[in-house]
Amino acid sequence: MLSAVARTSMRSRATARILRSAHHDIPSPNGMNMPFDTQKKSFKYIYWGSCAFFAGLPVIAVWWQLRKGNGNRNY
Numbered sequence: 001m002l003s004a005v006a007r008t009s010m011r012s013r014a015t016a017r018i019l020r021s022a023h024h025d026i027p028s029p030n031g032m033n034m035p036f037d038t039q040k041k042s043f044k045y046i047y048w049g050s051c052a053f054f055a056g057l058p059v060i061a062v063w064w065q066l067r068k069g070n071g072n073r074n075y
Contacts, residue, residue: 031038 037043
């Protein structure tokens with residue numbers, strides 16, 4: 001048998017859970033929660049270009065260090 005304190009605490013948690021999840025009912029169209037416009041045509045090129053650049057940055061750094069380290073000053 002549950003005590004009155006346990007029942008009250010369980011009841012308040014259930015109410016708080018319902019209140020916290022109420023913000024999911026707000027409709028938001030696709031891309032409206034972003035600080036930039038995802039519907040532009042140039043967005044996909046800028047996005048994939050920046051992904052490729054940042055993924056290739058370590059490769060460029062390794063190439064630069066290996067090229068620099070061979071003792072040749074003609075770089």
